[in-house]
Amino acid sequence: MGKGFYISKPLGFVLFGLGVGAVLTIFALSVVYSQEKRKNEVNARDGTRMVTTAAPHSTSAPSNEPWDKYRLPDTLLPAYYNVTLWPRLVPDEQGMYIFTGKSGVALTCVKETNLIIIHSNELNFTLTSEMHHAKLAGLGGTSAPVILKTWFQIQTQFMVILLKDNLQVGKSYWLYMEFRGELSDDLGGFYRSQYTENGVKKVVATTQMQPTAARNAFPCFDEPSMKAVFHLTLLHPPGTVALANGMELEVLQTRFEPTEKMSTYLLAFVISEFTNLRSPSEANVLIRIWGRREAIESGQGDYALSVTFPILKYLENYYNTTYPLSKSDQVALPDFAAGAMENWGLVTYREQSLFYDPKVSSNEDKEWVVTVITHELAHMWFGNLVTMRWWNDLWLNEGFASYVSYLGADYAEPTWNIVSNIYIFKYYEYILPPASCEGTQNELSFSPEERSDGAATGSEGVWRRRSCFLSPNYLHEYAYSNTVYTDLWKKLQEVVDADSSIQLPASINEIMNRWILQMGFPVVTINTRTGIISQQHFLIHPDAVVDKPSDYNYEWFVPITWMKSGSNMGQHWLLTKTASYEPMKTDTDWLLANLNVTGYYRVNYDPQNWERLLTQLTADHKNLNMIIHRAQIINITLALRTTKYLYEEKEYIPWESAIRNFEYFFLMFDRTEVYGPLQVSLFTYYKKKVKPLFDHFKVITSNWTRKPPRYMDQYNQINAVSMACKTGVKGCSELTRMWYRQWMKNPDSNPIPTNLKITVYCNAIAAGGVEEWDFGWQMFKNSTIAAEAEKLLYGLSCTKEPWLLNRYLEFTIEPNLVRKQDVAFAIVYISGNVIGQPLVWDFVRANWEHLTKDYDDGSFFFGRLIRGITRKFSTEFDLQQLQRFKEDIAASSFSFGTQAIEQAIEQTKANIKWVSENKVQVMNWLIEQSA
Ligand SMILES: *[C@@H]1O[C@H](CO)[C@@H](O)[C@H](O)[C@H]1NC(C)=O
Numbered sequence: 001m002g003k004g005f006y007i008s009k010p011l012g013f014v015l016f017g018l019g020v021g022a023v024l025t026i027f028a029l030s031v032v033y034s035q036e037k038r039k040n041e042v043n044a045r046d047g048t049r050m051v052t053t054a055a056p057h058s059t060s061a062p063s064n065e066p067w068d069k070y071r072l073p074d075t076l077l078p079a080y081y082n083v084t085l086w087p088r089l090v091p092d093e094q095g096m097y098i099f100t101g102k103s104g105v106a107l108t109c110v111k112e113t114n115l116i117i118i119h120s121n122e123l124n125f126t127l128t129s130e131m132h133h134a135k136l137a138g139l140g141g142t143s144a145p146v147i148l149k150t151w152f153q154i155q156t157q158f159m160v161i162l163l164k165d166n167l168q169v170g171k172s173y174w175l176y177m178e179f180r181g182e183l184s185d186d187l188g189g190f191y192r193s194q195y196t197e198n199g200v201k202k203v204v205a206t207t208q209m210q211p212t213a214a215r216n217a218f219p220c221f222d223e224p225s226m227k228a229v230f231h232l233t234l235l236h237p238p239g240t241v242a243l244a245n246g247m248e249l250e251v252l253q254t255r256f257e258p259t260e261k262m263s264t265y266l267l268a269f270v271i272s273e274f275t276n277l278r279s280p281s282e283a284n285v286l287i288r289i290w291g292r293r294e295a296i297e298s299g300q301g302d303y304a305l306s307v308t309f310p311i312l313k314y315l316e317n318y319y320n321t322t323y324p325l326s327k328s329d330q331v332a333l334p335d336f337a338a339g340a341m342e343n344w345g346l347v348t349y350r351e352q353s354l355f356y357d358p359k360v361s362s363n364e365d366k367e368w369v370v371t372v373i374t375h376e377l378a379h380m381w382f383g384n385l386v387t388m389r390w391w392n393d394l395w396l397n398e399g400f401a402s403y404v405s406y407l408g409a410d411y412a413e414p415t416w417n418i419v420s421n422i423y424i425f426k427y428y429e430y431i432l433p434p435a436s437c438e439g440t441q442n443e444l445s446f447s448p449e450e451r452s453d454g455a456a457t458g459s460e461g462v463w464r465r466r467s468c469f470l471s472p473n474y475l476h477e478y479a480y481s482n483t484v485y486t487d488l489w490k491k492l493q494e495v496v497d498a499d500s501s502i503q504l505p506a507s508i509n510e511i512m513n514r515w516i517l518q519m520g521f522p523v524v525t526i527n528t529r530t531g532i533i534s535q536q537h538f539l540i541h542p543d544a545v546v547d548k549p550s551d552y553n554y555e556w557f558v559p560i561t562w563m564k565s566g567s568n569m570g571q572h573w574l575l576t577k578t579a580s581y582e583p584m585k586t587d588t589d590w591l592l593a594n595l596n597v598t599g600y601y602r603v604n605y606d607p608q609n610w611e612r613l614l615t616q617l618t619a620d621h622k623n624l625n626m627i628i629h630r631a632q633i634i635n636i637t638l639a640l641r642t643t644k645y646l647y648e649e650k651e652y653i654p655w656e657s658a659i660r661n662f663e664y665f666f667l668m669f670d671r672t673e674v675y676g677p678l679q680v681s682l683f684t685y686y687k688k689k690v691k692p693l694f695d696h697f698k699v700i701t702s703n704w705t706r707k708p709p710r711y712m713d714q715y716n717q718i719n720a721v722s723m724a725c726k727t728g729v730k731g732c733s734e735l736t737r738m739w740y741r742q743w744m745k746n747p748d749s750n751p752i753p754t755n756l757k758i759t760v761y762c763n764a765i766a767a768g769g770v771e772e773w774d775f776g777w778q779m780f781k782n783s784t785i786a787a788e789a790e791k792l793l794y795g796l797s798c799t800k801e802p803w804l805l806n807r808y809l810e811f812t813i814e815p816n817l818v819r820k821q822d823v824a825f826a827i828v829y830i831s832g833n834v835i836g837q838p839l840v841w842d843f844v845r846a847n848w849e850h851l852t853k854d855y856d857d858g859s860f861f862f863g864r865l866i867r868g869i870t871r872k873f874s875t876e877f878d879l880q881q882l883q884r885f886k887e888d889i890a891a892s893s894f895s896f897g898t899q900a901i902e903q904a905i906e907q908t909k910a911n912i913k914w915v916s917e918n919k920v921q922v923m924n925w926l927i928e929q930s931a
């Protein structure tokens with residue numbers, strides 16, 4: 001592993017001992033918690049969406065009957081299912097794509113009952129010989145009671161079977177049904193994906209079950225803890241292959257080996273004309289990479305194949321547990337709502353998350369592929385083998401998988417320094433604006449450069465000490481079963497008790513409850529003159545009313561890591577609201593706390609200490625820049641001051657850090673009609689800072705003719721060019737336009753450096769007119785490489801012509817022009833354009849009904865859309881419009897997305913407040929600088 005980004009021997013760092021590591025691990029879990037809560041709402045990577053339909057607390061049940069509750073009763077447990085499904089890959093006479101199925105489930109009765117309640121949604125039951133849609137038989141010589149009545153509870157998505165007599169405890173029964181469902185293109189349940197190859201339309205039948213769509217494919221007990229074995233058979237036409245979780249045993253009528261005991265949400269099946277690449281036969285686990293023939297044959301799956309097996313082996317070793325299946329398929333689907341989904345043995349991906357073409361794709365595309373593969377494979381153990389009992393503990397799965405994805409990716413690509421340099425750094429949350437605590441979260445970035453769900457954010461420290469945390473024992477103890485987070489605390493407590501070097505001020509449970517059960521996080525204020533440290537609940541709106549009382553009075557047990565003038569380091573627990581701590585007292589040293597921002601809290605200091613930190617930054621920016629930025633400075637003037645020296649900075653980390661810190665800043669002041677002069681001053685200021693960097697890259701790339709040799713510089717080159725073009729550095733726009741024109745002249749040979757494509761497309765299309773736009777659109781439509789298509793999708797949103805933006809918006813809702821999976825992205829990209837923003841807002845309001853009808857996929861689509869469109873809202877007028885919109889849709893029958901709108905309203909209020917508090921300060925500061 002390469003050197004850490006700011007660890008500096010001269011500064012006198014000493015490595016932390018074991019004790020501190022463990023403490024940080026425990027503590028940082030809170031980070032994952034709140035971020036996963038957010039991810040539940042945003043969710044780009046996995047298929048997880050907000051479980052709105054199934055959450056027990058989401059809607060009040062209309063009555064007390066068991067079928068009106070959202071959770072299954074605890075009377076029956078499934079042991080195994082026999083399922084046969086037959087999807088039709090051509091439409092029927094009515095033009096509908098359908099599938100038919102037969103399914104049986106062996107149930108064991110654990111509490112006497114005369115009801116069978118099983119999930120089923122949007123299926124029509126067709127067992128014509130039966131009056132009651134189902135047959136019930138006893139297993140092992142038991143006789144079964146007669147069915148009196150069967151009905152469907154639409155709201156709770158249950159099929160309810162009332163029996164004449166009770167089922168007997170300890171006895172097993174066989175429940176059999178036949179049914180028919182639609183193979184629609186809604187990206188959920190059993191659905192279809194389409195693509196064209198050599199002019200021929202191909203249909204793929206595929207699945208996305210998480211969280212609660214297995215019930216749309218066949219009747220089942222669709223909760224994560226209802227683990228069972230699945231015997232699956234798929235019927236499919238000649239020329240197609242069928243894949244499922246287990247290995248295939250026969251063809252055409254493909255029967256699969258029984259699965260391991262598993263949850264329904266991890267089931268998957270795919271029927272397609274895909275081809276595959278496979279791992280060498282000496283591997284003890286068969287690895288296959290599946291996708292469109294054209295993509296596989298042109299080598300887009302090669303990279304995934306080369307890393308998947310090593311990653312799997314790495315993880316086996318990491319978990320000290322053998323991968324339990326005989327194969328691991330990775331399938332790239334042309335239509336896929338999330339980034340990827342960790343179905344056991346059959347992982348599904350967006351093409352962009354699995355395919356990589358070295359000639360066309362960028363470094364970031366490659367990193368994305370390797371981290372997504374690792375993330376999904378990490379779930380094979382944590383999530384699939386051991387599963388959370390209920391969805392509210394999902395954060396544990398996700399936080400862990402995100403953390404492990406760095407380690408695995410670092411193992412697969414050791415020269416990239418992923419762990420120390422790129423991911424951890426990139427996915428950190430930055431200083432502005434205050435992150436949420438009242439349920440609102442800021443989605444700062446939505447550019448394709450990001451493509452992140454924020455899942456990774458900050459969870460780095462979390463699993464660092466997995467050797468103590470996740471002992472193989474834990475996996476073995478809970479293998480094939482379910483767990484809750486307190487089981488983990490218990491394991492961790494055992495480790496802590498056994499290790500005398502770890503000193504904790506309280507039990508793991510007591511420490512963790514304060515982080516898990518209280519909303520938000522604290523801001524710690526350190527006064528170095530008096531040595532007094534204190535904590536307050538951090539709120540977006542300082543005057544917000546916290547209406548959820550807390551047993552812990554919104555106080556946390558905060559482990560504070562700190563250092564003084566680079567040499568003295570320490571670790572101290574703040575256990576009360578205010579405490580005096582002598583070692584932090586100083587008149588001469590600079591003091592920095594929350595090192596590496598491993599703790600989920602912000603820090604503020606007395607003004608004198610801030611001054612000393614800034615002086616130190618100017619004197620020694622190489623070592624301190626990152627530390628200070630990541631210390632999450634709250635005061636805007638101070639934050640601006642940390643950028644003053646940037647004109648002499650050439651390194652990636654400080655630049656990236658500065659840019660990300662100020663993303664919100666640019667976002668808020670982007671509306672020229674509102675903040676014209678301020679924006680001009682801001683750009684003038686940054687232009688001066690970035691020009692030397694742009695010139696530096698021109699030199700080291702020999703007038704932009706070659707790649708910078710250092711990997712980190714390849715990243716920073718992107719910053720140099722995009723910031724230079726944004727702020728109007730001379731030569732930048734000319735450069736991007738020249739490249740783009742060259743490409744227009746010769747569409748078969750794209751001269752644009754792969755890493756700079758996004759920036760170049762965007763800037764050249766912004767500077768150009770209809771010709772540039774139409775060319776970009778043509779290239780988008782012709783593209784057979786997902787990563788390339790997405791860059792164009794973004795670039796096209798950059799035009800400054802309102803009519804082109806309007807036309808682009810119209811295109812986005814033409815299903816044969818833009819894939820459903822990309823629509824929300826495209827609309828949000830357009831709204832990121834200052835000219836597009838009002839157009840999108842009008843467009844979305846005008847088309848709300850159509851959008852909700854055709855694009856509803858849970859809160860996934862609308863959350864993304866609303867958050868993206870409203871993130872620049874910062875005026876009272878915006879707020880009024882948003883409130884009116886909320887009322888309008890509440891009054892209509894299309895009341896989707898109200899929660900997202902609620903959050904957008906909160907965010908807008910926060911933005912208004914932030915702007916009103918900071919606008920004048922920023923303006924004055926900028927004027928001072930130019931004087
Ligand atoms: C901070 O990060 C560096 C580099 O990743 C690491 O070496 C160091 O131990 C970390 N320090 C703390 C206090 O976590």
Ligand SMILES: *[C@@H]1O[C@H](CO)[C@@H](O)[C@H](O)[C@H]1NC(C)=O
Pocket residue numbers: 081082104174231
């Ligand atoms: C379910 O399928 C398995 C494997 O094909 C078979 O052995 C078993 O008898 C079937 N169970 C029932 C109740 O049909």
Ligand SMILES: *[C@@H]1O[C@H](CO)[C@@H](O)[C@H](O)[C@H]1NC(C)=O
Pocket residue numbers: 098123124180181182
């Ligand atoms: C299920 O039945 C409903 C009502 O008859 C019908 O509208 C729908 O098309 C049917 N679905 C399938 C897949 O046959």
Ligand SMILES: *[C@@H]1O[C@H](CO)[C@@H](O)[C@H](O)[C@H]1NC(C)=O
Pocket residue numbers: 316317319320321322
């Ligand atoms: C687990 O660890 C033991 C001891 O280090 C080792 O012998 C064994 O091979 C490991 N098992 C796996 C599956 O990695």
Ligand SMILES: *[C@@H]1O[C@H](CO)[C@@H](O)[C@H](O)[C@H]1NC(C)=O
Pocket residue numbers: 607610635636637638
């Ligand atoms: C931010 O810090 C500067 C310098 O210490 C101070 O002058 C200013 O009043 C502070 N602003 C806020 C909002 O606290």
Ligand SMILES: *[C@@H]1O[C@H](CO)[C@@H](O)[C@H](O)[C@H]1NC(C)=O
Pocket residue numbers: 703
């Ligand atoms: C750099 O390249 C541009 C475009 O090819 C060319 O016009 C310019 O003269 C070159 N500058 C130098 C210093 O070589």
Ligand SMILES: [Zn+2]
Pocket residue numbers: 045046342375376379397398401
């Ligand atoms: Zn995941």
